[in-house]
Amino acid sequence: MEPVSSAELEALRLSLEVATRSVAFSLPLAVLVAWILTRARFPGRTLFDAFVHLPLVLPPVAVGYLLLLLLGAQAPLGRWLHAHFGIQLPFTTAGAALATAVMTFPLMVRAMRLSLENVDRGLEAAARTLGARPLDRFLTITLPLMLPGILAGALTAFAAGLGEFGAVITFAANIPGVTRTLPLALYTAMQSPDGDPLALRLAILSFALGLAGLLGAEVLVRRVRRLLGR
Amino acid sequence: MLRVSLLKRRPEFTLAAAFVAPTPGVIALFGRSGSGKTTLVDMIAGLLPPDEGEVHLAGTVLTDTRARIAVAPERRRIGYVFQDSRLFPHLTAAGNLRYGEKRARSVPHSIRFEEVVDLLGLAPLLSRRPHELSGGERQRVALGRALLSQPQLLLLDEPLASLDVARREEVLPYLERLRDWLAIPMVYVSHQFEEVLRLATYIVLLEEGRVLAAGTVAEISLRPELRSILAPDLVGAVLDGLVTGVDAAGGTAELAVGSGKLQVSLRDVPLGARVRVQLLARDIILAIQPIEGLSVRNALLGTVTEVTPEMLASVLVKVDVGGPIVLARITEGARAALRLAPGDAVWALVKAVSTRGHAFRL
Numbered sequence: 395m396e397p398v399s400s401a402e403l404e405a406l407r408l409s410l411e412v413a414t415r416s417v418a419f420s421l422p423l424a425v426l427v428a429w430i431l432t433r434a435r436f437p438g439r440t441l442f443d444a445f446v447h448l449p450l451v452l453p454p455v456a457v458g459y460l461l462l463l464l465l466g467a468q469a470p471l472g473r474w475l476h477a478h479f480g481i482q483l484p485f486t487t488a489g490a491a492l493a494t495a496v497m498t499f500p501l502m503v504r505a506m507r508l509s510l511e512n513v514d515r516g517l518e519a520a521a522r523t524l525g526a527r528p529l530d531r532f533l534t535i536t537l538p539l540m541l542p543g544i545l546a547g548a549l550t551a552f553a554a555g556l557g558e559f560g561a562v563i564t565f566a567a568n569i570p571g572v573t574r575t576l577p578l579a580l581y582t583a584m585q586s587p588d589g590d591p592l593a594l595r596l597a598i599l600s601f602a603l604g605l606a607g608l609l610g611a612e613v614l615v616r617r618v619r620r621l622l623g624r
Numbered sequence: 625m626l627r628v629s630l631l632k633r634r635p636e637f638t639l640a641a642a643f644v645a646p647t648p649g650v651i652a653l654f655g656r657s658g659s660g661k662t663t664l665v666d667m668i669a670g671l672l673p674p675d676e677g678e679v680h681l682a683g684t685v686l687t688d689t690r691a692r693i694a695v696a697p698e699r700r701r702i703g704y705v706f707q708d709s710r711l712f713p714h715l716t717a718a719g720n721l722r723y724g725e726k727r728a729r730s731v732p733h734s735i736r737f738e739e740v741v742d743l744l745g746l747a748p749l750l751s752r753r754p755h756e757l758s759g760g761e762r763q764r765v766a767l768g769r770a771l772l773s774q775p776q777l778l779l780l781d782e783p784l785a786s787l788d789v790a791r792r793e794e795v796l797p798y799l800e801r802l803r804d805w806l807a808i809p810m811v812y813v814s815h816q817f818e819e820v821l822r823l824a825t826y827i828v829l830l831e832e833g834r835v836l837a838a839g840t841v842a843e844i845s846l847r848p849e850l851r852s853i854l855a856p857d858l859v860g861a862v863l864d865g866l867v868t869g870v871d872a873a874g875g876t877a878e879l880a881v882g883s884g885k886l887q888v889s890l891r892d893v894p895l896g897a898r899v900r901v902q903l904l905a906r907d908i909i910l911a912i913q914p915i916e917g918l919s920v921r922n923a924l925l926g927t928v929t930e931v932t933p934e935m936l937a938s939v940l941v942k943v944d945v946g947g948p949i950v951l952a953r954i955t956e957g958a959r960a961a962l963r964l965a966p967g968d969a970v971w972a973l974v975k976a977v978s979t980r981g982h983a984f985r986l
Contacts, residue, residue, distance in 0.1 A: 514710075516706065516708070516710050517710055517712060517713075519671050519697075519710075520704065520706060520710040520712075521712075521723070522671065522696075522697040522698045523669055523671070523697050523698070523700075523702060523703065523704040523770070523773070524698075524703075524723055524724035524727055524769065524770075524773045525698050525699075525701075525724060525727035525728055525773055526698055526723075526727055527698055530727075534723075535712060538714045539713070539714060541714075621714070622713050622714050
């Protein structure tokens, strides 16, 4: 086999970039949504919960298509973003990151919710008696205690985001160097007559990357837990 | 002064409790588990909203449901030491101690970090995390954390309940020090009379969500309501007296009690100190004439004021020993043989070794 080609490196770099940007974008939002779903009581909560989890059960292509309908160059919201902020999402790396973020969002929220449910409310009450107001309490007590879940959620979403295919190809297309991430490059290689060796190498790379991500997540979460004394 | 009048309805139980207690001092909320003690302190802290009622502390309104006043817990300046310590696991002991201190910036700091570390012996623990501390150490850090938030009232909800007897001894002396050296009013929740005896200056008796009785420890020790809660062997009058003599070699001190003197087991106590002692009713011997040739060190002359039948053919005799009252439990047979009745003069005898004095500075 030939040495690692520039196409592979390009796909790897793009996958890492897309996954990183998608996590960075969805992290604060996921913390907020996890908090709302765990702590807030309001009418329509169940519906909101279902809506957040929708990407888990929808075909990824459908999600990509919905994003196109919403943010495409002809869609009102897409046009508005472009006119006011010069932001164009379809067929861009940012768009690929957004599609990935939407797909991995429920994974992230789930992990965070679990850890938030495990936060002892008694500790928050103790912080209250010590003079901590709501935001102060959240930042100094709740958030640090949620940290294992936040890390687990972010890393799982990152690992899953490296391989997002359907939503990315639908919303951001398969543009070399822009949106052709690892799975898209793999798919492209499989389509070309003599692409088998490349496809195999890309598949192995994806496999190794995914495994490293999950193992890394586990190790990190364990460390943080130990730091928290659990 | 702490004035509390609160109502909370729960499906299985209603709490309707009112009391007024002097401050500073240690107010014990004493009652069996399930009598509503924790519910009551949670409402004083503001963590649990009452259905109706008021909480006033030193002239400040903290809760008044009629006037729709409910000061948030974070603004009450009420320190709370929980049964399960509730130290923040992601912070060191020092971080926990500083947490409340940092957030009390707007009030003058009368309690300093070094002072608390010194008073509670926390210096070797500062860099440790909560999971590296023993139960007793954890409670001491929790106590320090609450103190450093510069509270105007300290709530302690059975702070020793999760500790074994030996660990309790690790914490109790520190609580006594706090009471004696910091003039912070405390509300101490307990179902252990021993703790109340050592710490409290005022008792509020709780039973099924109601206040059965409230008063000084000496007053309450004579009340039948306390006897309904206490194990029979723990019944006995509590006397407060001043040290008039010290026998360092013998390990005893002499107290002036009423018109008499009382020798009690107590070491390291200066002349003039205030000492509390409980004379257990089962340890008191009554005599209708002076007795000689006995090893008993204490004979207090008094007058029988009341004879109350108890269960199991025993009677409880109240003896006025010149102001203070002593309770003696004797069998009905012994009472009949001595023909004891109110108005009779008796000597109450008690061995010095059956008494244990507790020094108070207040």
